[in-house]
Amino acid sequence: MLTIFAELYEKVYAQLLEFINTNNHFAIDLLYGRLPSTDLYEVRAILLGRMGRHGKALETYVYRLQDFRKAEEYCKRVYQPNGDTSDVFLVLLRIYLRPTAKPVTLTSDLLKPALELISRHGPRLESVETLSLLPPLVTMKDVQAFLVDALRAPVFDATVVKHISKARSDHVAKRLMALQTRRVKITDSRMYVLFSFLIGFSVLLSISPLVSSSSRCLLGKKGF
DSSP states (O other): OHHHHHHHHHHHHHHHHHHHHHOOSSOHHHHHHHSOTTSOHHHHHHHHHHTTOHHHHHHIIIIISOOHHHHHHHHHHHOOTTSTTTTHHHHHHHHHHSOSSOOOOOSSOSHHHHHHHHHHHGGGSOHHHHHHHSOTTOOTGGGHHHHHHHHHSTTOOHHHHHHHHHHHHHHHHHHHHHHHHHTOOOOHHHHHHHHHHHHHHHHHHHHOTTOOHHHHHHHHHHTO
């Protein structure tokens, strides 16, 4: 009996989702106002999106449903390169890395879907803003593909290099503080860990012929 009821519920719920996704013959804001605040979260997300409240819709997918795949699919569906939703992937990245609303208890780390989003949709993310959102201890390897694309892009300039340099400097500073706190012996292998990002960035520069001369000059001033 319970199985039959569950199957019926899923069927009816799927029909409801299809209806509110495709039908224009109802008052979207009125229906949204009648929804319970503690249930039907996917219905709420769809209606929020149809009202143009994309940030709130994505917060519902991420914080309430914790369905990162549907959040990404939502972005792909509404994204318009030269329209009002050109920054929707960046909005999702901010939700992952800089939440403005207090999320409910999450069962998974939001850094992983954030890095996966950068990996899959790097060309749709603004380079400087993306780098500024990354936590200091994200490694060069974690975002290597994104950085290579950024280096090759015509809009890549000294500002991007500045953000990369600052992020890596923060990385070194935190590692040094951790080592000093533990009073460990600095061996050759530990020095390699601390400065491996320098080598990695040099490799990125060597494989990217489109890095501007101003960017290289800035790197020279920073000691790379």
